[in-house]
Amino acid sequence: MLNLVLFGPPGAGKGTQSEKLIEKYGLVHLSTGDILRGEVSAQTELGKKAKALMDAGNLVPDEVVIGMINNKLESNPNAKGFIFDGFPRTSAQAEALDKLLAEKGTEINHMLALQVPDEELIKRLLLRGKDSGRADDANEEVIANRIKTYNEKTAPLITYYTNLGKYTAIEGVGTIDEIFDRLVAAIG
């Protein structure tokens, strides 16, 4: 199996590059943000609880997203591998992911971290907010909170994966194809 964590701050290009990677490697794309937005639009109980947190740019509780990932792993028993996009975002999530994968006799192969300067992230997110319909992309204060949350809660995972020898930094500025080529070269 090939299991990748595509890592990076909001606006780094994780969704765009995931689409290209799943096409090339035949992997299953697991984006906790996409799953949560699906719950919000279907107005499920989970979606109703998650919406306020998402709109403010705060994280949804660990046990909620870990449960979602567990369901997706269970419902794809024959997958060639997975791309985790926007997950894990906290140490508790990273530890839970390792445990879930170990129970299935597999593990994360690489954590590929897209590096993009903050000014570029803000520019990209505001541009995306114009037509994505995402409330959390349209407001500069919410964007700032998402970047702050990333720096405080998520960036420490770089150390976690570095200690496991799985961390690779990827320059996340350039054309979509240039960035994709760098990811493919890192996967090897």
Ligand code: AMP
């Ligand atoms: P994203 O599409 O990855 O930018 O996620 C949008 C929003 O969904 C985030 O700002 C969080 O509120 C929530 N979210 C997505 N993934 C996670 C996660 N792994 N842990 C906690 N909250 C998450």
